[in-house]
Amino acid sequence: xxxxxxxxxxxxLPATVPFVGPxxxxxxxxxxFRARLGANESLFGPSPLALAAMxxxxxxxWKYGDAQNHDLRAALAADLGVTPENIMVGEGIDGxxxxxxxxxxxxxxxxxxxxxxxxxxxxxxxxxxxxxxxxPYAGDHEDGQALLDKAAEVGAKLVYLANPDNPMGSWHxxxxxxxxxxxxxxxxxxxxxxxxxxxxxxxTAPPIDADDPRVIRFRTFSKxxxxxxxxxxxxxxxPPLIAxxxxxxxxxxxxxxxxxxxxxxxxxxxxxxxxxxQVADARARIARIASDNALSALPSATNFVAxxxxxxxxxxxxxxxxxxxLDVFVRMPGVATLDRCIRVSxxxxxxxxxxxEELPKALAAARG
Amino acid sequence: xxxxxxxxxxxxLPATVPFVGPxxxxxxxxxxFRARLGANESLFGPSPLALAAMxxxxxxxWKYGDAQNHDLRAALAADLGVTPENIMVGEGIDGxxxxxxxxxxxxxxxxxxxxxxxxxxxxxxxxxxxxxxxxPYAGDHEDGQALLDKAAEVGAKLVYLANPDNPMGSWHxxxxxxxxxxxxxxxxxxxxxxxxxxxxxxxTAPPIDADDPRVIRFRTFSKxxxxxxxxxxxxxxxPPLIAxxxxxxxxxxxxxxxxxxxxxxxxxxxxxxxxxxQVADARARIARIASDNALSALPSATNFVAxxxxxxxxxxxxxxxxxxxLDVFVRMPGVATLDRCIRVSxxxxxxxxxxxEELPKALAAARG
Numbered sequence: 001x002x003x004x005x006x007x008x009x010x011x012x013l014p015a016t017v018p019f020v021g022p023x024x025x026x027x028x029x030x031x032x033f034r035a036r037l038g039a040n041e042s043l044f045g046p047s048p049l050a051l052a053a054m055x056x057x058x059x060x061x062w063k064y065g066d067a068q069n070h071d072l073r074a075a076l077a078a079d080l081g082v083t084p085e086n087i088m089v090g091e092g093i094d095g096x097x098x099x100x101x102x103x104x105x106x107x108x109x110x111x112x113x114x115x116x117x118x119x120x121x122x123x124x125x126x127x128x129x130x131x132x133x134x135x136p137y138a139g140d141h142e143d144g145q146a147l148l149d150k151a152a153e154v155g156a157k158l159v160y161l162a163n164p165d166n167p168m169g170s171w172h173x174x175x176x177x178x179x180x181x182x183x184x185x186x187x188x189x190x191x192x193x194x195x196x197x198x199x200x201x202x203x204t205a206p207p208i209d210a211d212d213p214r215v216i217r218f219r220t221f222s223k224x225x226x227x228x229x230x231x232x233x234x235x236x237x238x239p240p241l242i243a244x245x246x247x248x249x250x251x252x253x254x255x256x257x258x259x260x261x262x263x264x265x266x267x268x269x270x271x272x273x274x275x276x277x278q279v280a281d282a283r284a285r286i287a288r289i290a291s292d293n294a295l296s297a298l299p300s301a302t303n304f305v306a307x308x309x310x311x312x313x314x315x316x317x318x319x320x321x322x323x324x325x326l327d328v329f330v331r332m333p334g335v336a337t338l339d340r341c342i343r344v345s346x347x348x349x350x351x352x353x354x355x356x357e358e359l360p361k362a363l364a365a366a367r368g
Numbered sequence: 369x370x371x372x373x374x375x376x377x378x379x380x381l382p383a384t385v386p387f388v389g390p391x392x393x394x395x396x397x398x399x400x401f402r403a404r405l406g407a408n409e410s411l412f413g414p415s416p417l418a419l420a421a422m423x424x425x426x427x428x429x430w431k432y433g434d435a436q437n438h439d440l441r442a443a444l445a446a447d448l449g450v451t452p453e454n455i456m457v458g459e460g461i462d463g464x465x466x467x468x469x470x471x472x473x474x475x476x477x478x479x480x481x482x483x484x485x486x487x488x489x490x491x492x493x494x495x496x497x498x499x500x501x502x503x504p505y506a507g508d509h510e511d512g513q514a515l516l517d518k519a520a521e522v523g524a525k526l527v528y529l530a531n532p533d534n535p536m537g538s539w540h541x542x543x544x545x546x547x548x549x550x551x552x553x554x555x556x557x558x559x560x561x562x563x564x565x566x567x568x569x570x571x572t573a574p575p576i577d578a579d580d581p582r583v584i585r586f587r588t589f590s591k592x593x594x595x596x597x598x599x600x601x602x603x604x605x606x607p608p609l610i611a612x613x614x615x616x617x618x619x620x621x622x623x624x625x626x627x628x629x630x631x632x633x634x635x636x637x638x639x640x641x642x643x644x645x646q647v648a649d650a651r652a653r654i655a656r657i658a659s660d661n662a663l664s665a666l667p668s669a670t671n672f673v674a675x676x677x678x679x680x681x682x683x684x685x686x687x688x689x690x691x692x693x694l695d696v697f698v699r700m701p702g703v704a705t706l707d708r709c710i711r712v713s714x715x716x717x718x719x720x721x722x723x724x725e726e727l728p729k730a731l732a733a734a735r736g
Contacts, residue, residue, distance in 0.1 A: 106376070
């Protein structure tokens with residue numbers, strides 16, 4: 001009596017997870033966090049319109065969701081000035097990245113990303129047997145030219161860039177991104193992850209060229225829209241690429257309540273503007289807290305701030321551990337030299353009060 | 369400027385979808401259905417406890433869901449007399465089937481199922497390059513012995529059986545299923561899909577042997593619990609197999625609102641019993657409507673009834689089309705001789721009133 005015969009690829013995969021969630025940490029610790037500032041969630045919550053729509057939709061949750069995500073795709077297309085055939089909706093950007101990697105990456109295929117960029121993308125690439133080639137950041141920015149050079153060198157099927165960037169919060173202007181798309185090597189698809197785009201200054205997102213087969217853009221309701229737990233992301237791309245998702249996706253995989261929430265949230269532009277204003281205030285306060293403690297906040301176009309602890313990764317990891325001891329959940333970049341920073345999500349005053357109170361203690365403990 | 373280079377497997381896949389959803393049909397038709405009796409949803413709705421829990425959870429939807437599904441797995445384990453390490457929660461059985469197939473099936477690997485059984489399983493097997501071997505039903509039942517014989521003959525990695533069965537509503541007793549598990553060929557994993565188990569007579573589900581590596585069982589909140597749109601399914605299996613899902617799944621893929629709804633629904637045993645009683649009444653009424661029209665209802669252990677139209681598949685397809693013209697959404701089996709039937713979901717009186725009113729007209733039109 002033996003177990004199943006896994007594929008050689010799956011048998012070879014490690015049992016690691018891309019992230020340990022805050023609930024998992026709370027169970028390990030045996031007590032809850034007082035400040036939840038580690039997952040770049042929107043502590044300002046969802047739009048009241050989205051809440052009302054989700055409450056209404058719950059009464060019809062006995063129905064499967066619309067497999068075509070028709071209404072949400074139509075609304076997104078109208079907003080973006082493209083057609084619904086340019087839009088694929090899925091179970092968060094994470095889910096869509098998994099589908100895309102499956103569509104393009106066979107075992108041994110080369111893929112390019114930055115060392116220290118989004119771990120869940122790497123998880124999917126490894127999970128389908130792809131070979132990751134990582135280029136370093138240029139300072140605290142992803143290095144567009146190095147990414148393209150490496151993609152050309154290895155014949156990459158995918159090259160990944162987040163703009164604005166996670167975990168550093170840095171960003172490139174639209175012109176630079178536009179030039180990158182123009183220079184993508186033949187046969188390489190560029191993934192432009194714009195999860196944080198709503199927080200970025202005007203002129204960060206290049207215009208959408210809806211039929212450009214060289215790039216696929218990802219956006220989400222998890223960040224500015226405050227719907228992380230609803231799991232709604234979307235891709236914007238050329239129609240043949242968008243249609244190809246239908247070959248592999250879980251067609252009835254979307255939660256009906258989430259579809260309704262995202263659709264309603266899209267109508268509430270005032271809420272979105274208000275959240276972005278609150279995030280800007282929170283970033284400024286995190287920067288003040290940092291400088292009050294002789295640390296430096298990096299400029300951010302996102303809903304989080306990378307705070308430079310002015311020492312090495314070992315020190316920042318100690319700060320992180322001490323903050324957790326003091327019931328403050330934050331995360332940090334995974335590679336040097338980015339890992340001199342801790343990454344703090346924007347939050348309302350009461351959450352940042354906890355940070356302000358506990359950070360000096362954590363720093364003292366980390367130094368002692 | 370070309371598009372992405374798809375994997376040879378994905379390039380070869382057809383762009384078909386396993387099911388056309390009722391919303392898609394309504395958009396094509398240009399008007400809504402009056403009776404939604406085709407997707408085996410629970411028209412009796414979710415538990416009021418689940419509704420209240422989902423409304424509460426919506427206010428915290430800015431948080432990602434718990435990636436470990438800890439509370440739901442603990443509650444399911446307690447209910448089933450197993451440990452949480454025996455339970456994997458995922459985005460419906462469809463989502464979990466996709467992960468399992470990916471874990472086990474490499475291109476060219478043999479998989480066994482019944483001709484006419486669940487199309488979404490076949491979609492996943494084809495999607496990962498598996499080779500499907502189909503055995504016929506024995507009458508209106510899946511043929512356990514033929515499935516095992518074929519699995520041994522081709523060296524199948526997976527063999528799929530639904531008990532009770534979809535689309536026929538038939539079932540085998542626990543002893544027969546238990547004997548099948550004992551006879552599963554070495555190196556084959558049996559998938560026991562128990563999506564409809566709550567509707568079946570006592571003695572349909574064999575006892576759960578939580579460490580048996582030869583079988584993985586799937587259950588869902590989409591049917592009796594009335595939460596199809598929430599997308600919550602679960603697998604019960606040996607801990608090493610359950611742990612292997614962590615290598616490939618979308619760890620943060622579960623909707624937080626759905627997690628809360630499923631957990632609350634699990635506590636509402638009275639609601640579940642009430643739904644099952646209403647489903648039994650609805651099955652009896654569908655049988656009466658069938659016999660009033662000189663058709664025969666097959667015995668059912670599910671929340672739907674296969675109605676034998678006493679002619680060939682071409683006739684049943686005409687009945688289906690005519691019912692759709694009359695705004696009644698039902699589905700039917702896809703292969704002969706099962707396709708002499710149409711498949712009608714249980715529903716409350718007002719929905720079955722529509723069926724009772726329209727079925728004679730549809731039959732007359734199909735005969736004319």
